[in-house]
Amino acid sequence: MSHTEPSEGDLTRTGMSLKHDREWDYELDRIVEAVAERDAKKVGLQFPEGLKRRGPAVTDDLRDLLPDDVRVMLSGQPCYGACDLDTFLMRRTDVFVHFGHSPMKESDKIIYVPLFSNVDVEPIMTDALDELPDEDVGLVTTAQHMNKFEEMREWLEARDFTVHTRRGDDRLTHEGQVLGCNYASADIDADQILYVGGGKFHPLGLAMEHPEKKVVIADPVNNAVSVADTEKFLKQRYGAVHRAMDAEKWGVIFCTKIGQGRWDQAEQIVEENENAYLITMDEVTPDRLRNFDMDAFVNTGCPRITTDDGPRFHKPMLTPGEYEIAVGNEPLENLEFDTFHGTW
Amino acid sequence: MSHTEPSEGDLTRTGMSLKHDREWDYELDRIVEAVAERDAKKVGLQFPEGLKRRGPAVTDDLRDLLPDDVRVMLSGQPCYGACDLDTFLMRRTDVFVHFGHSPMKESDKIIYVPLFSNVDVEPIMTDALDELPDEDVGLVTTAQHMNKFEEMREWLEARDFTVHTRRGDDRLTHEGQVLGCNYASADIDADQILYVGGGKFHPLGLAMEHPEKKVVIADPVNNAVSVADTEKFLKQRYGAVHRAMDAEKWGVIFCTKIGQGRWDQAEQIVEENENAYLITMDEVTPDRLRNFDMDAFVNTGCPRITTDDGPRFHKPMLTPGEYEIAVGNEPLENLEFDTFHGTW
Incomplete structure (x- = not known):
């Protein structure tokens, strides 16, 4: 992560880096x-x-x-x-x-x-109402605002919304919780989803994963309402895939962090492509890859490093699904957001 | 390590990053x-x-x-x-x-x-003769050129030098070997030392550790002879110590890498200074320290991160010895180069 020019979904801007100096309960x-x-x-x-x-x-x-x-x-x-x-x-x-x-x-x-946030969510939810025309609405949030999840739900129901929530899969601890790499809690029967929480990192991932849904961001930390716009991200993804289509030598990154190891996927790529080389590391950073003489990289670790930090790497950095497109195994229209599912 | 503007003793310029594409024996x-x-x-x-x-x-x-x-x-x-x-x-x-x-x-x-270098050392040693007026000369090199150490010694003896060499302490595997953090092999009875090897990283450390000796660099990789000049480094060290003198909050870095853990030193600083905080990490980089709200740092890990990369950190970064000067426990004239001794 460079700190010079934060990208829109920058992992350092996840609502934990606060404008307002708030009290946390450190327990x-x-x-x-x-x-x-x-x-x-x-x-x-x-x-x-x-x-x-x-x-x-x-x-x-x-x-x-x-x-x-x-x-x-x-x-x-x-x-x-x-x-x-x-x-x-x-x-x-x-x-x-x-x-x-x-x-x-x-x-x-x-x-x-958990460091639950004590920020009041109702004012910003009121501001978000204009963006929610339908009766059905999905509701998601992050770990920091989980303590107010029932309050959010009740607030919406009191305004005659039918609120759709879901616990998601085993990777998620709480009902309605999203992670940067998992939006299974948004697999619900509504065309609009309200995300209440800090930053754009999570709702941008959510909108990439569910391009057919309208994702409304009610950010009580920065006191702003917006609709997730994935256009810039999508252009970057298509651009990276196109640039990687000429690649001969591929670096296949296997991330050694707990919860990020997709060994079978990494090994399969190397097995099927004699110009692919397995590279293992914990932090995946531009500096660490610069010295490898590769034409492109495929990252089987954190999808958000690939999509959010991708432009900072000196060579195209793709998700495993994007790699299949770049080498011609899948058509371009199959491009989709990379997520982690199931247990850690 | 940033790659934008390599410093003189840059760890990436250790003679392993070669101008000439050489054959190595990968065994x-x-x-x-x-x-x-x-x-x-x-x-x-x-x-x-x-x-x-x-x-x-x-x-x-x-x-x-x-x-x-x-x-x-x-x-x-x-x-x-x-x-x-x-x-x-x-x-x-x-x-x-x-x-x-x-x-x-x-x-x-x-x-x-080991990846011994096959580069011919004699031509550059010939060029270095002008810089070696005394009869007594110390001889040191790095792991890459260890295979030619006896050849270097004999070449000097054939030119009537009295060659002083030493195995150093337990940290060093070979007679005459230097590491970036250990120059015990140069604790010999000669006022001039000939370093035969790539890059300036090792001889600059050597000259910092032995300021009373003339360190002549015969670099067969870049085909250049020079005399190690520590002035810029020393100015940076004094500057960092001075800037840290007003520091209240100190981050005390304990490096978790094998061979870099000086736990007693780190713990003692924290024990004696209520405004000092222990921070543990493997790679010590500017990015990783930026989010800590400290006025200065003292690094008990690799001394070369402190001296060579120091200017890249957002706050003064000192060695443990420099810390003692900055907080007033030792006089400024006690400033000396930080090295690791003994076993790993």
Whole structure:
């Protein structure tokens, strides 16, 4: 992720990087209790990118509450989602706290603190009404606003909407929850979907995955209503596929992060294409690929690196489905958004 | 490492990124033999940055030599030295080959292929003679040119030099070898040291560590002779220390890479300074530190990230010794180069 010029769906702009300095509930009591129970000496804290700057203050508060001989450590690894669990720090601490994401991997050692937002959602939902002409509406949100999901539903029902919600598949913890890589909770019987939450990252993915639906964004964090517009993204995807059609040497990226490994897919590509080479890595960044002498890349890891950061790579970066189109195995009209389904 | 504007001691310019396309001996026979012996199904290859572009060709050659059901994988993790062992790929492959560095961690699974250079060193040593007025001369080189170390010594002795060499400490595999973080092989009784090898990265470190000695660089790769000039580096170090003197909040980086963990040092700083916060990470990059709200950083990991990449970070980045100066525990004249000693 470069920080110079954030793209529209930039992973750093996921509503966690706040304009308004809000109070979060870090649930310090739960952490202090776990330390006492386990007689822990080392506590690891992992924050998403947009909340890393809160790390020192949370550490200060914990130092005040914990015995003097307990050491608090902050994870410096990039963290854009639940996949980015810092397993190194987890293994080397007695209590490990992951803030801001739903549980991805369950373990006695890990405390997940969801960091629910206390922002009022009703004013921005009122503003969004003009964009919702139908009676049927789907409703989705992110982990941060899950605490208000029933309030949202009731608010819509009180205004005579028929609200369609769904838990989605095993990758999703909550009813109505979306992830950057999974929109199964939006597989519902409505042509319009209301997304209530911060940032455009999630609703843009949702609109790419469900191009037949109107996705209305009610963003209570930035206090803005808009309709997801995927045109720029789609042009970029078609552009990348076209540029990759002449590629001879392909780098096939297998991402080693928990929850991102699609080994069978990666291996199949290499097996069927003698000019394809398997490359394994955790963070997939432009710098790391620059030294490889490839004509194009296919990323079997996080789809959002491919679609959102794609233009930053020096060579075309495709999803596995786009790769099949570029090498001629599938027609161009089969281009669709890449998502992760099922369990982690 | 950004690739836009390489600094003088840039880790990417270590003589591995070659102007002349040279033949290397990848010792494929050893790899093929190991695969047969262990009935291996997965082979991992890790190349240093400057040689990553050779990965596909080496993979092609191996595919021709190995049974069809053996899968070859390339490490996409950054690799600037022996510390950068890709332990993930190592654990998930039956045979793991690390190219271009001396062994750091011994394991039955790892094959170290040193990639000795076949470049002729004598012409550039002849050019360097003018810079070596004394009879006594120290001689050092890097892993790539170790195969010619005795030839270098004999060549100098034939010209009536008294050649001083040393194995250094346990961190160094070979007599006369230097690492970016260890110059114990140059603790010898001579005021001038001849470095024969590619790039300025190693001799600049050597000159920083031994400011009283004249370090002559005979670079057979770029065909250039020069004398190591540390002035720019020293100015940067003093500048960083001065800028950090007003810092309140300190980020104390503990690097999780094998061979870079100085835990006691990191912990001591945090114990003695209530405004210091421990941050753990593997790659230490400007992007990863940008979101932390700190006034300055002290890096207990790789010293060369601090000295060579320091100017790229948004806040002053100091070595542990420089930190002691910045917070007033040590006088400014105690500023010295940070190195790693002893075993990994």
